[in-house]
Amino acid sequence: MFGRFTNSQVDVRIEPQVEAEPVPRITHIASQEMPADPMLHLKVELHSHLIDRFNLAVLETATRDQILNDIRPIVRDFVRTAAVAINARELDQLTLDTADEMLGLGPIEPLLKDDSIADILINTHRRVFIERRGVLEETGIRFRDEAHLLRVVNKIVAAVGRRVDESMPMVDARLADGSRVNVAVRPISIDGPLVSIRKFSRRPYSLERLVEFNSIRPPMIELLRIAVQAKKSILVSGGTGSGKTTLLNALSNYISPRERLITIEDAAELQLQQPHVGRLETRPPNVEGKGEVRQRELVKNALRMRPDRIIVGEVRGEEAFDMLQAMNTGHEGSMTTIHANTPRDALGRMEQMVGMAGTAMTQESIRGQIASAIDIIVQTQRLSDGGRRVVSISELTGMEGHVVQLQEIYHFIRRDVATDGTIIGEFRATGVRPRFAQEAATLGLHFAKDAFNPQVVL
Structure with missing residues (x-):
């Protein structure tokens, strides 16, 4: 069963479902315009679909190969049900990208790869906003719960030797690409974690x-x-x-x-x-x-x-x-x-x-x-x-x-x-x-x- 620990290994398979979950309809992450990456909307919906099916805590100990083996059939079924026209090579790439993102910063990883987005603003686990060309837009991205968001936050701050908790509820950090991150958690953030990510262009501005x-x-x-x-x-x-x-x-x-x-x-x-x-x-x-x-x-x-x-x-x-x-x-x-x-x-x-x-x-x-x-x-x-x-x-x-x-x-x-x-x-x-x-x-x-x-x- 997915998420069951044994003495010899960690089993990372998906929990069997009595009745297949309906695949959600593909929706836009924002009403303004399509982002630079044409696969972004598909990735966002796929993440939302997977969030409810995975034991997210086990992902921290799962290998990339284990995740790939378990999500490959789910991604294939998701794309087929959503009636998205992609070829076999694109399907393989989507599966690889999804595995990388699950090992990375989860639901927001596609946003980090979209160069047209300047800011990512997470208002608790329920709502994620972006800024593109000076305009704020709400996305369809979400985290499973507050614990899921906190796991992502701790991954960010631990990478630069910092911490965030009740005794130190505010922290500045950075991502590997140099993007700036500010985090505020309870008790100063009343409704849950607030995360602000200021992205920087991979091609520096002149x-x-x-x-x-x-x-x-x-x-x-x-x-x-x-x-x-x-x-x-x-x-x-x-x-x-x-x-x-x-x-x-x-x-x-x-x-x-x-x-x-x-x-x-x-x-x-x-x-x-x-x-x-x-x-x-x-x-x-x-x-x-x-x-x-x-x-x-x-x-x-x-x-x-x-x-x-x-x-x-x-x-x-x-x-x-x-x-x-x-x-x-x-x-x-x-x-x-x-x-x-x-x-x-x-x-x-x-x-x-x-x-x-x-x-x-x-x-x-x-x-x-x-x-x-x-x-x-x-x-x-x-x-x-x-x-x-x-x-x-x-x-x-x-x-x-x-x-x-x-x-x-x-x-x-x-x-x-x-x-x-x-x-x-x-x-x-x-x-x-x-x-x-x-x-x-x-x-x-x-x-x-x-x-x-x-x-x-x-």
Whole structure:
């Protein structure tokens, strides 16, 4: 019988049914449009069919061959009853994929393989949502029960040496492909586990590719390329899901392959393309509350690793002070991201974070450190139509009195909203030429003649 343990082996056969279960009708996982993988809907329905028939706990000890032997006839009957037209080779591939997914992350494995999906949002075992091209859609995917979902969650967090339980009900983790995972379980998640998976493209985005999505325009790319190559320190600011990390990855493409980069993250997700990259990741405390490694300690350690640039995935607290110190002491061209709605808000948040370090610095001296360390602030925003835009690029020009001075170089202007909800707007220059243009020219980096003409729609 399936799920019966013996002293000699684990029997993983399907429990015999007195009456054959009806095969469910094939339904779409979402009403919007077909995903990139044409077999995705079939896999989703097949998973739902298998969930109710397998002893899921035994899967953790079953071999791939055992699973294949038991699911092969079920998959064949399922496809025949559902009247899906596939050939023998496709049927074999579907069986192999299903076995791999049952050994992997179960029902959500097909979603992880669909490159058109950006986010997977699991609201307890009953409901799974996805985000595709900025639009949220509910899927037909489900887990058998809360225990099934928790088994998948524990598989994710254990792979990166972390844990999630009542004593530590929140955790950040990552998948093998670099996708970022956040998990919240009871008691803080009242109705059951909540899982958020932020996927990253297997083909890293370049700034040129972002032009195709109307997220940025070529003259803005040229400005950022020259800023990176001239070793200007850049702060990418924006809200959740606005594309900060995507932009940071794209900016790193312009860093010379001869430079040594050290990246520091809570959950490693940056996909830098340079050959000389050292990756550091924080570590939470163990069961005894010991062994924690915070971002601030990693930034300090990175300074001893002979980096040319330090890239922090996101500054959230006291490590902002050490990041500014690094930028001011020979590590120009470093980059990081921050959660803020405007460039001015980003400066205010940075100031607060430096204050968290507990240093005896006045507000004026903190602002002076920020003004001398950061050269460019790139503001990203997720608009109401789901599109992501670089809505502002500003340059820090120093201090005037007690205030850090900003001058905006490019911005996005909203004009209207189309009948389908699409934001209509245009990118324009403000007419301000960046102060570092002359310094860049000495390095052989030149801007186009009309790059900063405010009369030209970019």
